Amino acid sequence: MKKSLLIGLVIMALGLVVPSVTDSEYYLHLFVLAAMFGVLAVYWNLLDGYLGLIHFGYAAFFALGAYTSALVTTRLGWPLLPAFAAGGVVAAVIGGLIIIPCLRMGSYATAIVTLAFAEIMRITATSWTALTKGEMGLWGIPPIFEGAGRTPYVYLITAILAAAVVVLSLIVRSYTGLAYVAIKDDETAAATTGIPVKRIKLTGTMVSCGVAGVVGAFYAHYILTITPALFGIAYTIQIMAMSLFGGKGTLLGPLLGAAVLLLMGEGFRFMENYRLIMYGLVIIATVMLFPEGLIGVVKRGGRLVSRRSGS
Amino acid sequence: MQYLVNGLIIGAVYAVIGVGFTLIFGIMQILNFAYGELFMIAAYLAYFGVTVFMLPLWLILILAMAVMFLIGFGIEKAVILPVRMKIPDWVVPVILVTLALQIILQNLALILEGGNFLGIPAYIMGSLRVGNFSVSYERLLMFGICVATLAGIWLLLRKTKLGLALQAVSQNRDAAILSGINTNTVYALCFGLSGLLISIPGVLMMPHLYAYPTVGQVPIMKAFAVTLFGGMGNVAGAIIGGFILGVAETLAAGYISALVKDGVAFAVMILILVFYPAGVGTLLTRRKLG
Amino acid sequence: MANELLRVEELSTSYGDLRALWGVSLEVRENEIVALLGGNGAGKSTSLRCIAGLHPVQSGTVLFEGRDLRAVKPHRRIREGLVLIPEERGIFPMMSVEENLKVGGFTIREKAGLETALAWVYGLFPVLRARRWQPAGSLSGGEQQMLSIGKGLVSQPKLLMLDELSLGLAPVLVLKLLDLLKEIHANGVTLVLVDQNVKKILSFCHRGYVFENGRIVLEGKAADLAADPRTRKAYLGR
Ligand SMILES: Nc1ncnc2c1ncn2[C@@H]1O[C@H](COP(=O)(O)OP(=O)(O)O)[C@@H](O)[C@H]1O
Numbered sequence: 001m002k003k004s005l006l007i008g009l010v011i012m013a014l015g016l017v018v019p020s021v022t023d024s025e026y027y028l029h030l031f032v033l034a035a036m037f038g039v040l041a042v043y044w045n046l047l048d049g050y051l052g053l054i055h056f057g058y059a060a061f062f063a064l065g066a067y068t069s070a071l072v073t074t075r076l077g078w079p080l081l082p083a084f085a086a087g088g089v090v091a092a093v094i095g096g097l098i099i100i101p102c103l104r105m106g107s108y109a110t111a112i113v114t115l116a117f118a119e120i121m122r123i124t125a126t127s128w129t130a131l132t133k134g135e136m137g138l139w140g141i142p143p144i145f146e147g148a149g150r151t152p153y154v155y156l157i158t159a160i161l162a163a164a165v166v167v168l169s170l171i172v173r174s175y176t177g178l179a180y181v182a183i184k185d186d187e188t189a190a191a192t193t194g195i196p197v198k199r200i201k202l203t204g205t206m207v208s209c210g211v212a213g214v215v216g217a218f219y220a221h222y223i224l225t226i227t228p229a230l231f232g233i234a235y236t237i238q239i240m241a242m243s244l245f246g247g248k249g250t251l252l253g254p255l256l257g258a259a260v261l262l263l264m265g266e267g268f269r270f271m272e273n274y275r276l277i278m279y280g281l282v283i284i285a286t287v288m289l290f291p292e293g294l295i296g297v298v299k300r301g302g303r304l305v306s307r308r309s310g311s
Numbered sequence: 312m313q314y315l316v317n318g319l320i321i322g323a324v325y326a327v328i329g330v331g332f333t334l335i336f337g338i339m340q341i342l343n344f345a346y347g348e349l350f351m352i353a354a355y356l357a358y359f360g361v362t363v364f365m366l367p368l369w370l371i372l373i374l375a376m377a378v379m380f381l382i383g384f385g386i387e388k389a390v391i392l393p394v395r396m397k398i399p400d401w402v403v404p405v406i407l408v409t410l411a412l413q414i415i416l417q418n419l420a421l422i423l424e425g426g427n428f429l430g431i432p433a434y435i436m437g438s439l440r441v442g443n444f445s446v447s448y449e450r451l452l453m454f455g456i457c458v459a460t461l462a463g464i465w466l467l468l469r470k471t472k473l474g475l476a477l478q479a480v481s482q483n484r485d486a487a488i489l490s491g492i493n494t495n496t497v498y499a500l501c502f503g504l505s506g507l508l509i510s511i512p513g514v515l516m517m518p519h520l521y522a523y524p525t526v527g528q529v530p531i532m533k534a535f536a537v538t539l540f541g542g543m544g545n546v547a548g549a550i551i552g553g554f555i556l557g558v559a560e561t562l563a564a565g566y567i568s569a570l571v572k573d574g575v576a577f578a579v580m581i582l583i584l585v586f587y588p589a590g591v592g593t594l595l596t597r598r599k600l601g
Numbered sequence: 602m603a604n605e606l607l608r609v610e611e612l613s614t615s616y617g618d619l620r621a622l623w624g625v626s627l628e629v630r631e632n633e634i635v636a637l638l639g640g641n642g643a644g645k646s647t648s649l650r651c652i653a654g655l656h657p658v659q660s661g662t663v664l665f666e667g668r669d670l671r672a673v674k675p676h677r678r679i680r681e682g683l684v685l686i687p688e689e690r691g692i693f694p695m696m697s698v699e700e701n702l703k704v705g706g707f708t709i710r711e712k713a714g715l716e717t718a719l720a721w722v723y724g725l726f727p728v729l730r731a732r733r734w735q736p737a738g739s740l741s742g743g744e745q746q747m748l749s750i751g752k753g754l755v756s757q758p759k760l761l762m763l764d765e766l767s768l769g770l771a772p773v774l775v776l777k778l779l780d781l782l783k784e785i786h787a788n789g790v791t792l793v794l795v796d797q798n799v800k801k802i803l804s805f806c807h808r809g810y811v812f813e814n815g816r817i818v819l820e821g822k823a824a825d826l827a828a829d830p831r832t833r834k835a836y837l838g839r
């Protein structure tokens with residue numbers, strides 16, 4: 001409980017400090033993206049790392065939240081707060097509906113069903129031009145903060161990130177969290193001890209997709225134009241890579257992975273086209289050197305330090 | 312009728328794509344995300360074979376198969392083997408490595424060839440007309456080669472010692488080692504074989520597509536769909552799944568609209584999955600490989 | 602005294618951070634039947650897996666016919682005449698019985714050699730011949746155990762190590778299997794057996810080792826072990 005709040009406070013503090021350290025629009029933008037992908041990676045990992053559901057369509061729920069919120073504000077003139085909520089609820093409900101048939105299948109079948117649904121949604125978003133304007137995408141989405149620069153966005157996304165992490169760490173430490181650990185350990189055994197495995201997976205997925213929807217809504221009202229490409233596998237793969245790279249099945253690993261991979265991608269920008277090749281090579285090198293992900297390195301380093309200071 | 316014929320032809324191609332993908336899953340339990348990029352390399356090979364070296368199709372095909380076999384084999388030996396040796400629980404790390412490979416190969420292509428869409432004319436002109444429907448010779452040839460490839464892989468799995476080894480490793484890895492099978496060789500051969508298989512559609516589809524860095528996204532989606540449909544790692548299922556996907560797509564495109572083509576195919580797959588989660592392959596055969 | 606076939610010295614290993622073996626030493630001479638005894642989790646299977654190369658050895662040596670097995674890759678050990686039939690039935694459930702046996706003879710190059718070996722195994726287990734085209738997964742438990750033994754025999758090993766011979770089998774079947782093992786032993790195959798059924802197994806073996814918590818706590822002639830109260834104690838744990 002205390003630890004969760006501490007993590008939340010540290011994140012908040014970071015968000016408060018960053019704008020005073022730099023006023024470069026570019027760095028603030030990077031921070032916003034890192035925090036955003038951080039939330040997504042952390043909640044994708046809730047599915048893969050804790051519930052054993054490999055979700056390959058995760059970005060589609062991010063996109064669904066973005067589209068929902070953009071549509072209700074531009075078409076129906078909803079205010080932002082209910083629009084964000086709508087984004088989250090729609091993503092949660094559809095995310096839950098889609099996972100229901102998957103609960104009877106193996107984890108790889110889940111991977112592909114979710115991928116397929118994401119593709120269907122992308123195609124729908126592309127072809128239902130009356131609603132979505134198709135490939136052209138939606139624009140003219142109202143911004144959250146009118147003409148105020150990036151700083152307030154930094155504060156807002158940091159608050160969302162801190163809340164998301166605190167909530168997840170509370171869940172993981174609660175009774176439900178115990179059930180997660182049991183499911184992760186041995187699903188059949190968990191089921192035989194009376195843990196409602198399916199219900200827990202369903203609610204977990206709804207939470208995870210709902211969070212993606214809210215972040216998507218934030219994104220829509222931050223970037224202000226969205227296209228069906230958001231539904232695509234490319235974004236999901238990015239989120240997956242961040243999560244696995246940072247450390248599967250840990251709370252902070254994916255967050256770390258998101259920050260490092262995003263900053264690394266930008267840091268290599270001077271290499272121009274070679275940037276992403278470098279990025280791929282670093283992932284491979286990390287996998288070979290630190291199979292448990294980045295968080296494993298940090299933990300090992302921490303143990304080393306404490307051992308040294310202890311002696 | 313015309314749609315059905317076209318569907319079966321494209322279905323044979325999808326079947327080959329699916330088999331190459333499902334083979335790796337069946338034997339190693341991993342999803343190879345760089346699979347589409349192998350298709351992309353084959354497409355570039357075909358492009359340069361035609362435009363720069365002006366080789367005949369049969370030679371391009373054979374060269375591409377050989378090169379792609381070596382590339383697949385090499386990828387396993389160079390990047391996957393070290394990960395497997397280092398990490399006992401290697402499935403997730405290896406998947407992450409294939410994701411990284413996808414990024415690397417796409418950007419390598421971008422650097423070397425730029426983001427241009429490179430196309431080639433049809434390999435063969437003319438078409439066969441019977442009554443009021445027609446099939447181009449090129450498509451007929453494509454169909455023939457793909458069916459022959461499927462027959463070849465079937466024979467390989469069922470009738471050769473290598474096939475026996477592949478099946479053994481896929482069903483019980485420890486028991487395969489205890490029987491004297493070198494699993495490292497089997498894994499590398501399996502990647503090589505997968506590369507060889509994807510090179511065939513990569514070359515043959517070139518006149519209908521373009522070569523560009525992210526062209527691999529198209530076949531990998533098909534590979535996913537077909538593989539899931541047939542049951543993960545189930546070769547016979549992937550073959551059936553390929554044909555059904557081909558026909559479903561063509562019918563959807565023909566009777567509804569080209570835009571919904573991909574969506575309808577996926578919708579059909581999902582419906583079937585809900586009823587046969589293990590994949591239709593299990594209805595046909597309990598054995599996975601061949 | 603017969604030649605030494607297998608010698609294990611100070612073998613240690615672990616699963617992750619959990620130590621499973623603490624310096625296990627044992628030897629098997631040609632034509633012996635040796636029993637490995639001990640309660641669940643005592644380290645018998647882990648020892649066998651280390652010898653066969655399925656689990657890495659952290660320290661200690663394993664010598665087979667005087668040769669250090671570190672120099673022999675796991676899949677090569679069968680060629681040296683060392684075969685393990687693992688606890689989880691080392692068969693391929695979706696292959697036919699005959700294909701399973703063929704994989705067992707994977708290292709045999711000539712067709713004629715394979716045919717002879719198959720014929721020998723079918724002679725020992727006629728039921729396998731009757732079921733040769735059936736998928737291995739559809740056999741009964743006893744038949745599956747016969748298949749995994751038969752599969753191990755195709756390569757005509759010098760040393761056959763059997764983990765949990767009678768697990769899940771009816772007592773009558775176990776007696777039948779022991780009879781068959783006697784015949785296999787008469788054919789010149791040295792045997793290492795792991796089994797929970799102490800009495801039966803000790804009456805069948807020449808010597809035995811008793812494991813406890815990853816160490817060998819007792820060793821000796823089968824008759825002595827059977828009489829020793831400490832054998833029983835090690836089995837029940839404390
Ligand atoms: N796959 C495994 N992962 C982790 N620990 C294991 C594994 N297999 C065995 N162990 C542990 O190693 C020890 C020895 O087990 P094992 O060799 O299977 O004993 P036995 O065969 O005598 O019953 C036990 O403490 C067991 O819990």
Ligand SMILES: [Mg+2]
Nearest residue numbers: 645646647688
């Ligand atoms: Mg055991």
